[in-house]
Each structure stands twice: as C-alpha cells, then as structure tokens.
Amino acid sequence: xxxxxxxxxxxxxxxxxxxxxxxxxxxxxxxxxxxxxxxxxxxxxxxxxxxxxxxxxxxxxxxxxxxxxxxxxxxxxxxxxxxxxxxxxxxxxxxxxxxxxxxxxxxxxxxxxxxxxxxxxxxxxxxxxxxxxxxxxxxxxxxxxxxxxxxxxxxxxxxxxxxxxxxxxxxxxxxxxxxxxxxxxxxxxxxxxxxxxxxxxxxxxxxxxxxxxxxxxxxxxxxxxxxxxxxxxxxxxxxxxxxxxxxxxxxxxxxxxxxxxxxxxxxxxxxxxxxxxxxxxxxxxxxxxxxxxxxxxxxxxxxxxxxxxxxxxxxxxxxxxxxxxxxxxxxxxxxxxxxxxxxxxxxxxxxxxxxxxxxxxxxxxxxxxxxxxxxxxxxxxxxxxxxxxxxxxxxxxxxxxxxxxxxxxxxxxxxxxxxxxxxxxxxxxxxxxxxxxxxxxxxxxxxxxxxxxxxxxxxxxxxxxxxxxxxxxxxxxxxxxxxxxxxxxxxxxxxxxxxxxxxxxxxxxxxxxxxxxxxxxxxxxxxxxxxxxxxxxxxxxxxxxxxxxxxxxxxxxxxxxxxxxxxxxxxxxxxxxxxxxxxxxxxxxxxxxxxxxxxxxxxxxxxxxxxxxxxxxxxxxxxxxxxxxxxxxxxxxxxxxxxxxxxxxxxxxxxxxxxxxxxxxxxxxxxxxxxxxxxxxxxxxxxxxxxxxxxxxxxxxxxxxxxxxxxxxxxxxxxxxxxxxxxxxxxxxxxxxxxxxxxxxxxxxxxxxxxxxxxxxxxxxxxxxxxxxxxxxxxxxxxxxxxxxxxxxxxxxxxxxxxxxxxxxxxxxxxxxxxxxxxxxxxxxxxxxxxxxxxxxxxxxxxxx
Amino acid sequence: xxxxxxxxxxxxxxxxxxxxxxxxxxxxxxxxxxxxxxxxxxxxxxxxxxxxxxxxxxxxxxxxxxxxxxxxxxxxxxxxxxxxxxxxxxxxxxxxxxxxxxxxxxxxxxxxxxxxxx
Numbered sequence: 001x002x003x004x005x006x007x008x009x010x011x012x013x014x015x016x017x018x019x020x021x022x023x024x025x026x027x028x029x030x031x032x033x034x035x036x037x038x039x040x041x042x043x044x045x046x047x048x049x050x051x052x053x054x055x056x057x058x059x060x061x062x063x064x065x066x067x068x069x070x071x072x073x074x075x076x077x078x079x080x081x082x083x084x085x086x087x088x089x090x091x092x093x094x095x096x097x098x099x100x101x102x103x104x105x106x107x108x109x110x111x112x113x114x115x116x117x118x119x120x121x122x123x124x125x126x127x128x129x130x131x132x133x134x135x136x137x138x139x140x141x142x143x144x145x146x147x148x149x150x151x152x153x154x155x156x157x158x159x160x161x162x163x164x165x166x167x168x169x170x171x172x173x174x175x176x177x178x179x180x181x182x183x184x185x186x187x188x189x190x191x192x193x194x195x196x197x198x199x200x201x202x203x204x205x206x207x208x209x210x211x212x213x214x215x216x217x218x219x220x221x222x223x224x225x226x227x228x229x230x231x232x233x234x235x236x237x238x239x240x241x242x243x244x245x246x247x248x249x250x251x252x253x254x255x256x257x258x259x260x261x262x263x264x265x266x267x268x269x270x271x272x273x274x275x276x277x278x279x280x281x282x283x284x285x286x287x288x289x290x291x292x293x294x295x296x297x298x299x300x301x302x303x304x305x306x307x308x309x310x311x312x313x314x315x316x317x318x319x320x321x322x323x324x325x326x327x328x329x330x331x332x333x334x335x336x337x338x339x340x341x342x343x344x345x346x347x348x349x350x351x352x353x354x355x356x357x358x359x360x361x362x363x364x365x366x367x368x369x370x371x372x373x374x375x376x377x378x379x380x381x382x383x384x385x386x387x388x389x390x391x392x393x394x395x396x397x398x399x400x401x402x403x404x405x406x407x408x409x410x411x412x413x414x415x416x417x418x419x420x421x422x423x424x425x426x427x428x429x430x431x432x433x434x435x436x437x438x439x440x441x442x443x444x445x446x447x448x449x450x451x452x453x454x455x456x457x458x459x460x461x462x463x464x465x466x467x468x469x470x471x472x473x474x475x476x477x478x479x480x481x482x483x484x485x486x487x488x489x490x491x492x493x494x495x496x497x498x499x500x501x502x503x504x505x506x507x508x509x510x511x512x513x514x515x516x517x518x519x520x521x522x523x524x525x526x527x528x529x530x531x532x533x534x535x536x537x538x539x540x541x542x543x544x545x546x547x548x549x550x551x552x553x554x555x556x557x558x559x560x561x562x563x564x565x566x567x568x569x570x571x572x573x574x575x576x577x578x579x580x581x582x583x584x585x586x587x588x589x590x591x592x593x594x595x596x597x598x599x600x601x602x603x604x605x606x607x608x609x610x611x612x613x614x615x616x617x618x619x620x621x622x623x624x625x626x627x628x629x630x631x632x633x634x635x636x637x638x639x640x641x642x643x644x645x646x647x648x649x650x651x652x653x654x655x656x657x658x659x660x661x662x663x664x665x666x667x668x669x670x671x672x673x674x675x676x677x678x679x680x681x682x683x684x685x686x687x688x689x690x691x692x693x694x695x696x697x698x699x700x701x702x703x704x705x706x707x708x709x710x711x712x713x714x715x716x717x718x719x720x721x722x723x724x725x726x727x728x729x730x731x732x733x734x735x736x737x738x739x740x741x742x743x744x745x746x747x748x749x750x751x752x753x754x755x756x757x758x759x760x761x762x763x764x765x766x767x768x769x770x771x772x773x774x775x776x777x778x779x780x781x782x783x784x785x786x787x788x789x790x791x792x793x794x795x796x797x798x799x800x801x802x803x804x805x806x807x808x809x810x811x812x813x814x815x816x817x818x819x820x821x822x823x824x825x826x827x828x829x830x831x832x833x834x835x836x837x838x839x840x841x842x843x844x845x846x847x848x849x
Numbered sequence: 850x851x852x853x854x855x856x857x858x859x860x861x862x863x864x865x866x867x868x869x870x871x872x873x874x875x876x877x878x879x880x881x882x883x884x885x886x887x888x889x890x891x892x893x894x895x896x897x898x899x900x901x902x903x904x905x906x907x908x909x910x911x912x913x914x915x916x917x918x919x920x921x922x923x924x925x926x927x928x929x930x931x932x933x934x935x936x937x938x939x940x941x942x943x944x945x946x947x948x949x950x951x952x953x954x955x956x957x958x959x960x961x962x963x964x965x966x967x
Contacts, residue, residue, distance in 0.1 A: 209862065210937035301937065304865075305944045312869035313952070316876050328966050330903075331883055333959035338876070341952050582862050582934055694888050 018560045021538040021568045028569040029121065029535035032595050040595040042126035043534050044111050047133050049430070051108025054137055055101050061144065062096035065089050067494055070454075074487035076475040086471035087154035088173070092147050094157025095177065098273065099184050100140045102415055103226075106280040107132075107191040109422065110219045112430075114195060116525035117213045119204025119543055120576050121535045124666045125194040126592055127599050127635060132190030134603030139183030142610055146176035153177035156469060158266050159240070161251040161259040166244045172614060174244060178237040179610045185230050186606070189677055192226030195219055197669045200581040204524070204543040205565060207584040211546050213523050214297065217304055218283025221311040222276050227673060229272035229315070231681035235688070236265030239781070245613070248770045248777035250688070256774035258696040260325055261688060267318035268684065275314040275342075277411060279307065281418035282349055285371055288425055289353045291521045292368045293360025296547060299352045306345035306352075313342045323394045332391050339389030346382055350375070365519070366440040370421035373448045377413030381406060384459070402462025405455045412451060420444075420500060427504070428518050432530040433511035439503040446496025453489025457482050516556070522547035527556035539567035540577050543584075573646060578659055578666060588659040590666055591646040593638060602631040633799065639667075640803075641813045648812060660815050663734045667815065671822045678789075682830050685785065689778050689837060700773045706766040707779065707839040715758035716831055719790065722751035723824045726797065730818045738804075738811040745801035745817070752794025752824075759787055782834050789827045796820045859927035860935035864942030868917055868949035875913040875953055879906055887966035894967055902965040910957035914950055921946035 014022075031041045041047065068089050072080045081089065111129060115122055123129055146152040153173040155164035164174045199220045203212065239250040240262065249255025251262050290297045297303065319327060319335040353375070362368065384406040388394050397403060427435050461482040466473065473479055517526040526549055528536060541564040545551045552558075562568060566575060566589070574592040579585060608624030638644045640660040652658055659665030692699055726748050733741065763783045770777040800817050803809045809816050856863045883902065892900040924943030928936050 208934040210934045301941050301944070305941050305948070308865055308869065308941075308945055309948055312873060316873065319880075328883065328887060330959055330963040330965045330967075331880055333963055334876070334880055334883075334956055337956040337959065338952075341955060344948070582938070694885060 015561055017562055018538065021560070021562045022533065024568045024570060025535040025538060026533065028572055028574055029533075031534060036597075037595075039600050040130075040597045042130045042593070042595050042599070044115055044123045044126065044129055045532065045534060045536075047129045048108045048110075048112025050133055051104050051111060051136065054133075054140070055105035055108060058096050058100035058140055058144075059105070062093055062101055063494065063497065065093035065096065067490065069093060070487040070490035072471065073473075073483045075484065076473050076477075076480050078472050081471065083471045084154065085150075087469070088147065088150075088152040090469055091153050091156055091173075091177075092144075095143065095153070095181070097411075098157060098277075099181055100136075100143070102277045102411070103188055103273075104136050104184075105419065106222070106277065106415070107188065107195075109284075109419075110195055110222070110280060111191060113426070113525060114198060114216060114219055115202070116528060116532060116536055117523050118199065118202065118207060118216055119524050119537060119541055120198065120202040121537055121540075122574065122576065122592055123194050124198045124202055124576070124590065124592075125190075125670060126574075127596055128190045128194050128670075130596070131599035131603055132187040132194075134600050135190070135606065136184055136187035138603055138607040139180050139187065139610075142183065142607065142614075143176055143180030146173060146180075151176070158270060159262075160266075161240065161262040164240065164262075165251060165259075175241065175614055178241045178244075179613055182234055182237045183606065183610055185234055188226050189230055189674075192223040192230070193670055193673045193677065195223040196227065196673045197666050199223070201578055201666045201669055202576050202590065203579050203584050204541055205577060205579060205584060205586045207543040207579070209582055209584075210300075211543065211584070213546070214286040214300065214303055215280075215283040215523075217307050218279045218286065221307045222279045222283075224673075224676075225272050225276045225279070225311055225314070227677045228680045229269050229276060231269075231677055232265045232684040233269035235681055235684040236262055236269075239265075239688070241613070242777070242781070245616070246771065248780070249774050250692075250777060252774075253696070253698055255772065255777075256692065256696055256699045257777075258692060258774075260322075260695070261691055263322050263325065264318070264691065265684060265688070267321045268315075271318045271321065272314045274410065275310055278414045279310060281374075281415040281422075282307075284418040284422035284425075285353060285374060286349070287523065288367055288371055288421055289356050290360070291425075291519050292363050292365060292371075293356045294363070294520070295356065295360040296522075297352060298355040298359060299348075300546065302348055303352055306348040309345040310342065313338060313345070317342060320389055320394065323391055324398050329391075336389050336391050340386055343382060343386050350379060366435065366437055366444070367421040367425040367519075369441065369444050370417050370424065373444065374413055374417035374421065377409055377417060377448075377451065380456075381409030381413050385410060397462055399467055400462035401458045401466045401468055404468050405458035405462060408451075408455045408458075412455075420447075423504065425519065426525075427507065428514035429525060429528070429530050429532065431508045431511070432514055433507055434514045434518065435507045435511055436503050439499055443496045443499035443503060446499060447493050448496070450489045450491070450493030450496055454486045454493060455489075457485045457489065461486065517549065517553075522550040524548055524555075527559055529556075529560070535569075537564075538562055539564035541565075577656075586656050588656045588662050588665060589653055590659045593645060596635070596638075598631055598635045602628050602635065605631060633795070636796075637799070637803075640816055641808045648807075660813055663814050663818055665815050668819050668822065671819045675822060675826045678826065679830075682785070682834075685782065686833070686837060689782070692774055692778065696774065700775055701842060702775065705839055705842045706768060706776070708762050708765050709839060709843075711758055711762035711765060712835050712839055715755050715762060716835060718751050718755040718758060719824075719828055719831055722748045722755065722797075723821075723828045725751070726817070726821050726824050730814075730821050733811065733814045733817060736811045741804040741810065742801050745797055745804055749794050749798035749801055752790065752797060756787060756790045756794060759783065759790060763787070779838055782838050786827075786831055786834060789823070789830065793820070793823050793827050796823065859924045859939045859942060860931055862938055864920075864924060864938055865945060868920060868942070868946035871913060871917060871920075872949040872952050875909065876956065878909060879957070882906060882909075883965060891966040894964055897964055898960070898962055900965055903960050907957070907960045910953055910960065914953045914957075917946050917950035917953060921950060 031037050031043055031046055072078050072086060111123065151172050153176055155169055155174060159174065159177055162168055199216050242248045243250050249257045251257045251259045286297060286303055316338040317335060320339045323332055388406060424435055424440060461479055464479060466479045514530055538560050539562045541555060541559050548555055558564060565577060574594060576590040576592065577586050578588040578590045580587055605624045605628035609621045612618060612621030612624055641648050646658055646660055729744050768776040768780050770780040797820050800809055800820055855861055883906065886902045892902060921943045924939050924946055928940035928943060931939055
C-alpha cells in the first residue's frame with residue numbers, strides 16, 4: 001500500500017522478512033483508497049482518529065459557545081444576546097461538551113489505543129466501530145443543525161421536565177436534543193460493548209488480568225459503565241419524545257405522570273457520566289506517571305480496586321443532584337454519605353500517583369506539566385464535590401455559579417488536562433514527530449492560569465448568590481468584578497488552547513522526527529512503528545509482564561520480524577488471537593470482517609428515522625427503520641462460514657481453531673454485554689413503572705388490569721417452550737448432532753412467531769388509552785418492548801434455520817445458534833418479570849380498587 | 850465443582866464484582882424500602898429514629914455487613930494460599946468486600962439518628 005507506514009520506525013532497521021510480512025498484512029488489513037475508502041473503512045486506528053478529530057471540531061464549536069456566554073456575562077445589563085438565544089447557547093454548550101466532545105473523544109482514544117496496548121490487531125467488532133462513528137457524526141450534525149436553524153434546545157443540558165415538555169418548549173428544540181442525543185448514545189453503547197469484549201477476550205497470550213495495562217482496566221470500567229449507565233437516559237428520552245410527539249403523559253401530573261421521574265432517569269445516567277469521563281482520563285494519568293517517574297506504579301492492586309469501587313459507587317449518588325426536590329431527609333443522608341464515599345477511591349489514586357512520583361525520578365516533560373495541572377485542579381474540584389455532598393451546603397448553593405465552577409473543576413481538571421497530557425504523550429506514536437516544547441508550555445500556562453482565573457473566581461460569584469443560566473444581571477447585585485475577571489480568564493484560556501492547537505497541527509510537518517519510544521515507556525503500543533501500520537503487530541507477542549518494553553526493549557524488532565505468533569496473513573483473513581478473560585491463555589483464532597459500506601448505510605437509515613421524527617413525517621421514519629433493520633440483518637448474514645467471512649476449507653487452523661468453529665467465540669460475549677445494556681434499559685423501565693405507581697400524585701390504576709392473563713400466559717408458554725427447545729438443540733449441536741437442524745430451528749421460529757402474535761392479541765384486547773393516563777402509556781411501552789424483542793428473537797432464529805439449510809450452521813459451525821439462544825433466554829426472563837409487574841401484581845395487591 | 854461454585858470461589862474474577870454488587874443491592878433495598886414504607890405506612894414524626902422502618906433497615910444493614918465481612922475474610926485467607934492471577938483476584942476481591950462492608954456501615958449510619966419519612 002503506497003503511503004502506508006514502514007513496518008518499523010527509522011531507528012529500527014527493516015529486514016527482508018519484515019518487509020514481506022508488512023506487504024502481506026497490508027494487503028489484507030489495508031484501508032481502501034478514494035471515496036470508497038473514506039466511507040467503508042473499519043480499521044480501529046483510522047476510526048479512533050476520526051472520532052478524536054470529529055470530537056475536536058465539536059469541542060471548538062462548544063468552546064465558541066462558551067466564549068459567547070462569557071462575553072454576555074462580562075458586564076452587567078448586557079444585551080449582546082437575547083434571553084432566548086442565551087438559553088439556547090448555554091444548553092448547547094453543555095450538551096456539546098458532554099455528549100459530542102468528552103465521551104466520543106475518550107472513546108476515540110480508547111478505540112485507537114486499546115488494541116495496541118493489549119497486543120491485538122484490531123477491536124473485536126470492527127464494523128460496529130464504523131457504525132458507532134457514523135451514528136456519532138450524524139447525531140452530532142443533527143443536534144448542531146438546530147443551533148444554525150435557531151431552534152436549538154433551550155431547557156438546560158439536563159432538559160428538566162416540564163420546562164422541556166411541549167407546554168413550555170413547544171418548538172422542535174427539545175426534539176432535536178432527545179433524538180440527536182439518543183443517536184449519539186447508540187454510538188457510545190457500540191463502543192462500550194466492543195471495548196469490553198475486546199479487553200476481556202483479545203489480550204495478548206499470557207497477559208493475565210493482573211498483568212493488564214492499567215489503562216485497559218480504566219477503559220474496561222468506563223465501557224461497562226457506559227453499557228449500564230446510558231440506557232436509563234435512552235429510556236427517558238424515548239418517554240419524553242413519546243410525551244411530546246404523541247401526548248403520552250409520563251411526566252405530566254394531570255395524566256398520572258411525574259416530572260421528577262425525568263430527573264431520576266437523567267441523573268441515573270448523569271452522575272455515572274462524570275466518572276465515565278473521569279476514569280479514562282485517570283487511566284491516562286496512571287499510564288504516564290510511572291513512565292515519567294521511571295518506575296512501576298506503586299500499588300497496582302490498589303488502583304484496580306479504586307477503579308472498580310468508583311465504577312459501582314458512582315451509580316449510588318444520583319440523588320445528590322436532587323436534594324432540593326423534597327426527598328425525605330433520611331434518604332438524603334444515604335445519598336450524602338454515598339457521595340462522600342466516592343471520594344475514597346479517588347483519593348487512593350491521587351496518593352498512588354504521588355507515591356509513585358515520590359519514589360521515582362520524575363522528569364517534568366510537557367505531558368507531565370499537564371498531569372501536574374490536573375492534580376492541582378482536580379483535587380480542588382474533588383474537595384468542592386465533598387462540600388456539595390453535604391445536604392445543607394448543597395441547598396445553599398444549589399443552581400448557583402458555585403456548582404458551575406465545581407463542575408468545570410472536575411470535568412476540565414479531571415478530563416481535559418489529562419487528555420492533553422495524553423495527546424502530547426501519544427502524538428509521536430501517531431505522527432512520528434515530536435511536539436514543540438516551547439509552544440506546548442506556553443499553551444499550558446495560558447490554559448492553566450486562564451482556567452483558574454475563570455472558575456476559581458466563579459466559586460465566589462456563586463457564593464454571592466448568582467444563579468446559573470440567567471442571561472444578565474443588575475450592577476447592584478455586586479457580581480460585576482467577579483464576572484469580568486471570569487470572562488478575561490475565559491479568553492486567556494481560549495488563547496492557551498489555540499496555542500496547543502497550533503502546536504498539534506503544525507508539529508506533523510515541522511516537528512523533529514521522534515526517536516523510537518521517545519519517553520522510554522513500558523507498554524506495548526511503543527513497540528510498534530511510528531505511525532503504526534493498520535495491522536499493528538506483524539506477529540502477536542506473548543506478554544508475561546506488566547512492563548513488556550522495560551523487560552525486553554527489542555520486542556518491537558522481534559514482532560516486526562515475525563518471531564511471535566501468527567505472523568503474516570497468507571490465508572487472506574484478518575485474524576486476532578482470542579484469549580481467556582482471566583489467564584490470557586489462547587483459546588481460538590478470531591477472524592474479523594473486512595471493510596464494508598453496510599455500517600454507513602445502516603447509520604444513514606437511522607438518520608432518516610431521526611429526521612422523519614423531527615419533521616413529524618412518520619412514514620419516512622418507518623421506511624428508515626425498515627431499511628436499517630434489513631441492512632443490519634444483511635450485516636449479520638456475512639458471518640461465520642459465509643463466503644465473505646471464513647468459509648469451511650482445508651486450511652482451517654486446528655490448534656487453536658477459528659472462533660466460528662467453536663461454541664464460545666467473542667460474538668457470544670458481545671451479545672452478552674449488549675444484553676447487559678438492554679437489561680439496564682429494562683430495569684429503568686421497571687423502575688419507572690413502580691416509581692409512578694407509588695409516588696406519582698395523580699396515578700390512576702384501573703380497578704381491573706386491562707391485560708388478559710390467559711393471553712399473556714399462552715404467549716409466555718410459547719416463548720418458554722421455544723427457549724427450552726432451543727437450549728436443548730444448541731447443547732446437542734455442541735455434541736456434534738446436526739440432524740434435522742433446519743426443521744427444528746424453523747419450528748422454534750414458529751413458536752417465536754406465536755409468542756409475538758399472542759402478545760399482539762393481548763395488546764389489542766387491552767384497549768389501552770395511552771394518551772389519557774400514564775398507566776396505559778407505560779403498559780404500551782412495556783408491551784412494545786416485549787414485542788420488539790420477541791419479534792427480533794423469532795427473526796434471528798428463522799435466519800439461523802435458513803443458514804442451517806445452506807450449510808452455514810451445523811456441527812462444524814456450531815457457534816451462531818448459541819448466540820441467538822442468549823437473546824431467547826433474555827426475552828424469557830424479561831417477559832415473565834414484566835408480566836408479573838404489570839399484569840399480576842396489580843391484581844394481587846388490588847391496587848386499583 | 851458446579852458452575853455456581855466456580856463463580857463463588859474466592860479466586861474467580863466475579864469476586865471483583867460481588868462485594869460491590871451486594872452493596873448496590875443493599876443500597877437499592879435501603880432507598881427503595883424506605884420510599885415504599887414511607888408511602889404505605891409513614892410513622893409519626895415524634896417517634897424519631899426509633900421506628901419499625903429504621904429497625905428493619907438496620908437489621909438488613911447488619912446482615913449485609915456480616916456477609917461482606919465474612920467474604921472479605923474468606924478472600925484474605927485464599928489470597929495467602931494461592932499465587933499468580935488467583936492470588937491477585939482473591940486479595941483485590943477481599944479489599945473490595947472490605948470496602949463494601951465499610952460502605953454499608955457508613956451509609957447505613959444515619960438509620961440510628963434520623964427520622965425516616967420527614
């Protein structure tokens with residue numbers, strides 16, 4: 001491939017064998033040229049960089065909005081912006097920075113780095129990476145278009161109801177937010193699922209959990225938090241959009257709903273979100289500190305514990321954003337205590353970093369400068385966080401600029417500073433050139449001083465009582481000087497960021513060539529050529545140390561010469577090694593799909609769904625949805641033994657085997673993690689049902705449940721029978737029995753169809769009035785959830801029957817039915833739980849009578 | 850050993866999640882139980898913290914605390930007897946169980962002093 005990087009850096013001498021391997025691997029792993037290449041590429045390096053470049057563009061747009069805000073607030077009684085435009089600008093600033101910059105940027109970094117750090121050639125679902133990128137891009141464009149059309153959302157970045165409901169926000173602004181953000185969240189979930197599976201199942205041989213780079217631990221936690229944390233907001237967005245578009249009163253008291261339900265659903269996502277952003281940034285710090293201290297990190301196990309604790313406890317704090325809504329004091333005390341508790345794992349990490357620096361010989365290179373800035377700012381943000389965890393103080397400063405200042409200390413200090421440290425650290429790997437120390441230091445000091453000038457002062461503005469989101473203020477309030485200083489600091493910070501950007505842009509051309517492993521790092525990504533080739537590793541190394549490059553500095557040469565596992569790609573497949581999650585023992589060879597336009601087209605169809613919903617042209621949305629469904633099923637068809645994947649042949653490796661010839665490949669794990677996200681969505685729905693039932697002031701439970709028990713029982717019986725039969729057949733297939741497989745799978749699909757038909761009958765017989773009461777609206781959403789999953793389960797098993805008929809599933813290809821069986825098992829669980837909650841429990845408790 | 854037995858072994862990676870999962874379930878039961886109880890049968894405010902709600906939640910808290918403390922002790926013992934990744938999992942798991950136990954004690958402490966439904 002012309003223009004591809006050399007197989008080794010300039011400091012390393014390529015051998016003829018290395019050249020041959022490079023040529024062979026480039027043919028199989030290369031990105032296509034021209035426009036087709038732009039749209040069909042699935043390689044993690046390319047897509048990771050695209051995520052980050054797109055995130056940077058959104059960051060600049062969000063930054064311009066921040067400057068507009070600071071200009072407006074610089075002086076009292078300003079009319080630079082009208083109140084309406086100011087509300088749109090503040091809402092979009094928060095939304096863009098949180099959803100279109102912070103999360104995608106860190107995902108992009110993880111997508112780019114994780115395979116390189118764990119010794120893999122790509123992520124485990126490359127087409128999902130591409131699909132996630134396109135969803136992010138289209139969702140971001142749709143959301144940002146609203147600002148250009150002057151119809152942007154204006155209810156604040158957390159979109160509280162009823163301010164965001166149709167009564168107080170009748171324009172399309174809220175719809176842009178709900179649909180655009182949900183679209184972007186599909187992208188985040190895609191990345192969360194595949195990063196989780198990649199880290200657990202594709203690590204280098206020998207890289208047991210306790211030898212994994214700390215950055216991978218952080219990304220694993222972030223990914224699982226995305227998987228569990230994002231679905232509540234997706235549910236909230238779906239419900240609010242249904243209320244706005246169809247009049248279902250989930251958040252309207254008169255209809256039996258409750259606006260506080262939105263706050264619960266939003267903050268169930270929103271508080272973990274802060275840690276979803278912080279953890280990968282802390283991962284950067286934990287990676288860089290040992291390198292610049294020149295010694296292994298102190299307390300690896302402590303850091304792992306702190307990561308896991310943060311991941312869990314951060315889900316138990318959401319109510320501290322709602323201390324003023326009238327929750328009993330005892331419940332507030334629980335959340336107050338949990339909010340203080342989360343400071344413990346953060347403190348563990350800070351002390352670990354300080355101890356590592358204390359016992360090492362720190363070098364104050366440019367990345368370390370940004371780490372130092374992070375430590376100062378983040379510790380201050382953490383301390384004001386503990387202050388805000390105290391209920392009386394929280395009441396006092398609620399909705400003031402103190403909270404805004406705290407949030408920026410945590411998010412800018414906790415994410416932006418480590419991100420720039422990481423950018424300076426990994427730039428030589430990406431471009432092969434070094435950044436400018438002088439420009440970098442100028443950028444740092446301007447940013448650091450500007451930031452503190454803006455936000456340290458803002459604490460005082462808040463303590464003096466200035467509420468957030470007011471578009472102007474009277475001079476008599478005494479906030480003039482503080483706001484002026486904050487605005488000056490804001491522009492100083494912008495100048496610092498501009499200096500950094502200039503450095504990042506020009507260093508690729510004018511920076512001096514980077515020596516190999518310029519920082520003396522210990523992790524695997526620095527064993528690669530700079531920039532790395534598309535396939536990363538010419539051969540896959542065995543790793544039995546936490547610091548492979550410190551133990552063996554010539555590892556990169558050995559890898560390039562093909563001295564490790566599975567060198568080259570003479571078979572023409574894109575291959576990874578699949579390993580055991582705990583020990584890193586090799587289990588199978590994973591074959592990956594190649595470049596494809598399917599992810600782009602599927603995301604385009606979803607964009608059509610969004611636009612149709614925004615314009616209230618529902619037939620257009622249905623067409624888009626059907627198109628997306630067909631394309632995604634086509635995507636799933638090119639799998640396993642398909643001629644475009646890995647058809648059965650005589651050159652199949654036996655030890656280890658290809659994953660599609662086993663019963664437990666990464667696809668099964670991917671389905672499992674995806675169902676975890678689905679389960680979080682389901683639990684949020686269940687929470688919504690019980691919340692409205694017990695708390696909503698005007699909840700109307702009918703005397704008699706409208707759902708027919710006989711129909712539900714019959715539907716459940718068909719599902720139970722189908723699931724048990726499928727499980728039995730999957731077990732038989734694993735034992736090598738394939739006789740009558742097509743027929744049996746067809747019969748199971750028919751049972752799935754019967755389950756769905758009976759569920760439809762139950763829905764029709766119920767005669768629900770979803771626009772009249774929140775009760776009926778919730779039942780409708782619950783039944784729709786079951787119908788979608790039941791329908792999908794039936795279609796997927798019908799496709800398995802077809803594949804069995806074509807010889808794409810059988811005793812030698814037993815993998816796929818086991819993956820679909822997980823969905824059936826899930827549907828079985830949620831069907832009975834939901835039926836019990838919405839049809840049985842109201843009868844047993846006599847709730848309506 | 851059964852699949853469940855393997856999952857519950859101190860050196861299984863699930864131990865990294867078990868302690869905090871128990872903490873989470875306890876926390877949901879604490880908050881959910883309080884909310885539902887206050888909705889169904891709120892006690893008179895003059896009773897202070899000495900109410901049935903506080904008592905039941907305190908019993909649940911103590912039981913959870915005991916379970917987590919035992920799991921932490923078990924992990925610690927297993928960590929002394931194993932090597933490699935098994936030792937790492939057992940010791941980190943023990944630490945996480947211990948932290949979860951401390952979390953239960955700390956978050957549950959207001960049950961002793963605060964009136965439940967005010």
